[in-house]
Amino acid sequence: xxxxxxxRIASLQPSxxxxxxxxxxxxxxxxxxxxxxxxxxxxxEVISSFxxxxxTQDPVAALQYGVTEGYSPLRETLKVQLKxxxxxxxxxxxxxxxxxxxxxxxxxxxxxCNEGDTIICESPSFIGSLNSFRSSGARLVxxxxxxxxxHIEMLEQxxxxxxxxxxxxxxxxxxxxxxxxxxxxxxxAVYTLAKKYGVMILEDNPYGELRFKGTDVxxxxxxxDEGLVIYVGSFSKVLSPGLRVGFVLAPSEVMQKMVVAKQxxxxxxxxxxxxxxxxxxxxxxxxGHIESIREIYRRKCTLMTEHLEKLMGDSITYTNPDGGxxxxxxxxxxxxxxxxxKTAAAKGVAVVPGTAFLVQENEPCNSFRINFSTPSDxxxxxxxxxxxxx
Amino acid sequence: xxxxxxxRIASLQPSxxxxxxxxxxxxxxxxxxxxxxxxxxxxxEVISSFxxxxxTQDPVAALQYGVTEGYSPLRETLKVQLKxxxxxxxxxxxxxxxxxxxxxxxxxxxxxCNEGDTIICESPSFIGSLNSFRSSGARLVxxxxxxxxxHIEMLEQxxxxxxxxxxxxxxxxxxxxxxxxxxxxxxxAVYTLAKKYGVMILEDNPYGELRFKGTDVxxxxxxxDEGLVIYVGSFSKVLSPGLRVGFVLAPSEVMQKMVVAKQxxxxxxxxxxxxxxxxxxxxxxxxGHIESIREIYRRKCTLMTEHLEKLMGDSITYTNPDGGxxxxxxxxxxxxxxxxxKTAAAKGVAVVPGTAFLVQENEPCNSFRINFSTPSDxxxxxxxxxxxxx
Numbered sequence: 001x002x003x004x005x006x007x008r009i010a011s012l013q014p015s016x017x018x019x020x021x022x023x024x025x026x027x028x029x030x031x032x033x034x035x036x037x038x039x040x041x042x043x044x045e046v047i048s049s050f051x052x053x054x055x056t057q058d059p060v061a062a063l064q065y066g067v068t069e070g071y072s073p074l075r076e077t078l079k080v081q082l083k084x085x086x087x088x089x090x091x092x093x094x095x096x097x098x099x100x101x102x103x104x105x106x107x108x109x110x111x112x113c114n115e116g117d118t119i120i121c122e123s124p125s126f127i128g129s130l131n132s133f134r135s136s137g138a139r140l141v142x143x144x145x146x147x148x149x150x151h152i153e154m155l156e157q158x159x160x161x162x163x164x165x166x167x168x169x170x171x172x173x174x175x176x177x178x179x180x181x182x183x184x185x186x187x188x189a190v191y192t193l194a195k196k197y198g199v200m201i202l203e204d205n206p207y208g209e210l211r212f213k214g215t216d217v218x219x220x221x222x223x224x225d226e227g228l229v230i231y232v233g234s235f236s237k238v239l240s241p242g243l244r245v246g247f248v249l250a251p252s253e254v255m256q257k258m259v260v261a262k263q264x265x266x267x268x269x270x271x272x273x274x275x276x277x278x279x280x281x282x283x284x285x286x287x288g289h290i291e292s293i294r295e296i297y298r299r300k301c302t303l304m305t306e307h308l309e310k311l312m313g314d315s316i317t318y319t320n321p322d323g324g325x326x327x328x329x330x331x332x333x334x335x336x337x338x339x340x341x342k343t344a345a346a347k348g349v350a351v352v353p354g355t356a357f358l359v360q361e362n363e364p365c366n367s368f369r370i371n372f373s374t375p376s377d378x379x380x381x382x383x384x385x386x387x388x389x390x
Numbered sequence: 391x392x393x394x395x396x397x398r399i400a401s402l403q404p405s406x407x408x409x410x411x412x413x414x415x416x417x418x419x420x421x422x423x424x425x426x427x428x429x430x431x432x433x434x435e436v437i438s439s440f441x442x443x444x445x446t447q448d449p450v451a452a453l454q455y456g457v458t459e460g461y462s463p464l465r466e467t468l469k470v471q472l473k474x475x476x477x478x479x480x481x482x483x484x485x486x487x488x489x490x491x492x493x494x495x496x497x498x499x500x501x502x503c504n505e506g507d508t509i510i511c512e513s514p515s516f517i518g519s520l521n522s523f524r525s526s527g528a529r530l531v532x533x534x535x536x537x538x539x540x541h542i543e544m545l546e547q548x549x550x551x552x553x554x555x556x557x558x559x560x561x562x563x564x565x566x567x568x569x570x571x572x573x574x575x576x577x578x579a580v581y582t583l584a585k586k587y588g589v590m591i592l593e594d595n596p597y598g599e600l601r602f603k604g605t606d607v608x609x610x611x612x613x614x615d616e617g618l619v620i621y622v623g624s625f626s627k628v629l630s631p632g633l634r635v636g637f638v639l640a641p642s643e644v645m646q647k648m649v650v651a652k653q654x655x656x657x658x659x660x661x662x663x664x665x666x667x668x669x670x671x672x673x674x675x676x677x678g679h680i681e682s683i684r685e686i687y688r689r690k691c692t693l694m695t696e697h698l699e700k701l702m703g704d705s706i707t708y709t710n711p712d713g714g715x716x717x718x719x720x721x722x723x724x725x726x727x728x729x730x731x732k733t734a735a736a737k738g739v740a741v742v743p744g745t746a747f748l749v750q751e752n753e754p755c756n757s758f759r760i761n762f763s764t765p766s767d768x769x770x771x772x773x774x775x776x777x778x779x780x
Contacts, residue, residue: 001588001590001616001617001618001641001643001731003641004502005502005647006500006501006502006503006504006507007504008498008500008504009501009647009650009651012647012650012651015706024391036454037454039450039453039454042450042454043447044449044453047445047449047453048441048442048445048446048449050437051441051442051445052441052442055434055437055438055441056438059432059434059438060429060432061632062632063429063432063437063630063631063632063633064426064432064631065425065426065428065626066631066632067633090424094551098550098663099489099634099655099656101656101662102654102655102656102657103655103656106654106655108400110396110398111395111396112394112395112396112526113396113401114396114397114398114505115504115527116504117396117434127659128653128654129403131650131654132654133654134654135500135650135651135654136654137505143750161694198391200426226391227391228391234728236455237485237705240454241454241455242451242453242454242455242456242660242661242662243453243660243661243662244489244656244658244659244660251391251393254393255391255397257399257402260399260402260521260525261399261525262404262520263518263521263522264492264495264496264518264522264523264525264526265489265492265496265522265655265656266489266490266492266655266656266741267490267492267494267495267518267631267634268634268635269634270489270632270633270634270660270663271632271633272632272633272662272663273662294417298427300619305417319535334602342469360557
């Protein structure tokens with residue numbers, strides 16, 4: 001049979017990162033291309049003992065169908081913590097649980113965008129989100145990143161001239177792929193523009209807890225008096241990504257539509273992971289655990305940047321992030337980036353070509369993304385050595 | 391802010407069943423409205439010990455990111471078992487893991503249907519699927535059910551006259567909501583029509599293992615030499631619905647697109663539940679466990695039908711299913727169905743009005759769905775007594 005696919009899917013390609021991850025897994029390749037949390041950050045013993053408790057004390061809660069909005073105690077705990085720690089959540093907001101932040105991102109697009117509607121995003125931006133928007137049939141417009149966040153004048157220009165803009169998608173803290181943190185001033189400016197043009201903001205904050213330098217910048221959601229911001233968070237980087245638990249804080253009216261859409265996608269998020277996340281937040285030293293993760297990433301990031309500086313400081317530029325998992329390295333114009341990445345892979349180091357993160361993959365780009373959370377310390381040292389010889 | 395939602399979502403309402411479930415949970419209502427497996431079927435002890443083994447022997451596999459296609463050993467085991475036990479799977483097919491069968495259904499629609507394209511479904515049909523199709527913007531056309539499955543002549547008429555038909559959606563075994571099993575003859579006829587009109591079949595088989603009477607009828611997928619059938623299965627009714635693990639067997643080319651779409655929805659299905667499902671299939675008496683579930687449902691269904699016959703046999707008609715979880719009861723024309731359901735709820739028995747399962751909720755319908763897996767034996771007896779007095 002000749003299969004004819006929907007327009008939104010027909011042209012979509014698998015994520016380059018996922019494909020690279022698949023191709024390099026199990027092989028002898030240094031995985032600078034990945035975005036996995038360091039396995040040493042997983043609190044295995046406490047997950048194991050909590051799981052036993054759950055399956056002994058209330059197995060039916062963990063194994064039976066649940067409601068689409070998610071496990072109530074987890075929702076309540078998150079609402080309280082987001083308010084107390086980050087001043088997020090107004091009376092008009094509500095929170096529900098998703099199967100990883102990716103689902104929150106996809107649902108926001110699904111409920112707000114018709115096919116052909118526009119989403120403005122940072123350029124470069126997270127390929128997983130871009131592909132998710134594409135598979136909903138949204139049209140993407142990229143606005144360049146500067147060292148302190150999205151280019152504000154160009155954002156306003158896009159809001160003014162592009163048709164049917166429904167969302168501005170941002171990763172304000174330790175952005176993927178650049179590692180850049182948007183300044184408070186720019187966060188305020190983005191919010192003001194969204195209000196002015198009546199467009200919602202999708203604030204994606206998977207790395208927010210992973211600050212290992214400097215001080216927190218308030219989230220855009222914490223400024224949201226008008227109900228303009230859909231905020232997406234995740235347990236993937238602080239507990240475990242394999243459990244697939246994230247959450248969405250959004251105006252109730254928007255949340256209700258997202259819940260209906262989620263119902264049609266997976267009914268609800270797996271219960272055992274939700275109950276685990278709740279116990280992790282309430283019966284464990286959550287703050288101490290996060291501090292230990294920050295310490296690990298502080299060490300790994302420093303190791304990587306020190307070696308980059310020593311071996312490649314003269315030839316490339318790179319971001320020096322205050323948190324998160326990624327560095328963004330830019331080659332001199334004379335070096336063809338895709339060739340460089342291919343040669344690096346052939347020499348045993350996988351990095352992600354910067355073009356993967358663009359709205360149009362054929363735009364000029366001389367950068368690549370590297371990750372310091374997945375490789376071991378030894379691999380970081382060896383990998384940078386290899387990159388310096390490419 | 392005045393929120394403007396996408397066309398596909400704006401008109402969508404939450405599933406009536408889910409809402410009833412929410413409203414009746416924790417209250418003193420007899421839950422004939424639910425579709426939950428009996429909690430006594432959950433193999434709690436073995437899930438608990440398997441979980442311990444997983445988190446001791448290979449915690450990183452359970453907690454780290456996985457590939458979108460799913461946990462390889464589970465995929466391989468399922469492929470072998472589906473082939474050996476049900477003769478399903480041709481060289482052109484492949485299998486991947488989804489976060490419950492619902493996701494497989496949603497993805498099939500997403501990759502094949504543009505907004506406005508048509509899906510033909512049985513009428514009545516499973517409301518979760520209908521709402522999922524609606525939230526993708528598909529147009530639904532219902533074809534009436536007969537006692538041995540979909541009305542074949544009317545199906546052909548619909549295939550001939552409806553525009554842009556992309557899928558025929560069927561639940562051939564112990565259908566939700568009717569409990570009807572499509573005859574082998576009709577399965578063959580549906581397949582022949584799909585081939586003739588070049589339309590794919592979405593075969594949803596969540597209850598296939600729950601036969602407690604009679605002999606298995608071959609799946610439509612087992613006849614699929616032409617690569618026309620997307621087959622969706624689930625662990626929800628044989629292991630646990632809260633774990634959210636299902637699978638899709640489909641032509642590889644279609645599966646690849648579904649995997650790309652899944653990537654944008656939840657990256658991958660939670661790993662711990664996938665590894666649990668694999669251990670359940672390979673290190674446990676899977677067949678013995680299924681036989682014990684069948685025994686429970688045989689008893690519960692018999693209890694329900696015996697009491698129905700005794701107390702209401704003169705006033706209503708009902709299906710007598712060979713498996714699954716549901717009975718479909720039809721009132722005499724003189725009794726207004728919605729009034730009946732409301733009065734039943736007021737008297738403490740929740741049933742689902744048949745209109746919930748129609749493509750157009752305002753079509754005439756004098757039936758309601760009742761479930762025998764969720765209520766206790768006592769509740770079944772008491773609930774039927776109450777229904778007989780309404």
